């Protein structure tokens with residue numbers, strides 16, 4: 099069974115405004131609501147690819163109820179912990195002459211509520227997959243991922259898609275996959291990475307620190323995978339017009355896992371990750387199965 103963890107899920111309110119100006123009333127040209135938060139995005143793409151998963155995390159208030167309702171309607175199993183204080187956030191993503199995002203704070207998670215999540219982690223079994231994605235909200239203890247993994251039984255495949263210290267702190271749990279983007283990889287070593295050779299070098303550093311497979315995404319430039327046998331795979335992207343790249347990284351993680359589960363082949367997994375990442379970038383919202391297939395067919 100695959101479990102995704104989203105500590106701070108969201109409703110993503112994606113709007114288009116012609117020539118946004120601050121300090122005056124602006125009107126939207128289009129508006130859509132998507133179910134968001136990185137682990138939720140992973141669950142949604144896995145669902146498109148026919149892999150079932152359970153979305154774990156914290157929700158609250160009427161927005162939390164809507165998230166649960168919408169995901170259930172999509173056929174995604176959820177096992178959220180409902181917080182008593184606050185509400186699931188609404189993240190505003192505004193497309194205008196520039197793209198602007200305002201991400202909410204999210205509910206207050208108490209220690210008791212956090213312990214309920216730990217209890218769920220303890221129930222996982224050998225062979226399960228646990229995907230930890232995204233940042234830890236400021237209202238929560240900064241070692242939340244560490245705590246979850248400390249309580250996860252041995253033999254669970256761990257995937258972590260998080261920034262800097264959050265990721266570095268959990269490498270000793272030997273995650274099966276980590277997926278920093280090139281900028282995040284550079285930040286971990288206080289370097290600006292400008293060549294493939296540098297990316298491979300620092301990806302291998304992360305392997306020395308405990309990671310098994312390191313997939314470094316580079317937006318429109320594709321990705322570099324250093325697999326656990328230290329083979330390096332470089333892959334470009336599908337051709338298309340970028341509409342909205344929110345969730346491209348999460349889509350790539352989902353595609354990689356689905357591809358790996360199907361074939362146990364790393365190059366195939368990277369290609370499936372690429373198809374999902376690019377397909378999401380080429381459409382508004384996350385990609386559908388058909389959109390992923392379309393990109394898949396054009397990849398080498």
Ligand SMILES: Nc1ncnc2c1ncn2[C@@H]1O[C@H](COP(=O)(O)OP(=O)(O)O)[C@@H](O)[C@H]1O
Nearest residue numbers: 279315316317318320335346347372375376379
């Ligand atoms: N502009 C783009 N054109 C085509 N594919 C893209 C584009 N942006 C992202 N992708 C695909 O999605 C993957 C993940 O995107 P990236 O932006 O690097 O992730 P993140 O959202 O984690 O920063 C890329 O490796 C690529 O395969």
Ligand SMILES: O=P(O)(O)OC[C@H]1O[C@](O)(COP(=O)(O)O)[C@@H](O)[C@@H]1O
Nearest residue numbers: 134135136189201344345346347348
């Ligand atoms: O937890 P954060 O850092 O506030 O980010 C949450 C946002 O990230 C997303 O999961 C998208 O992430 P990516 O564009 O990095 O794939 C949105 O759905 C959500 O609004």
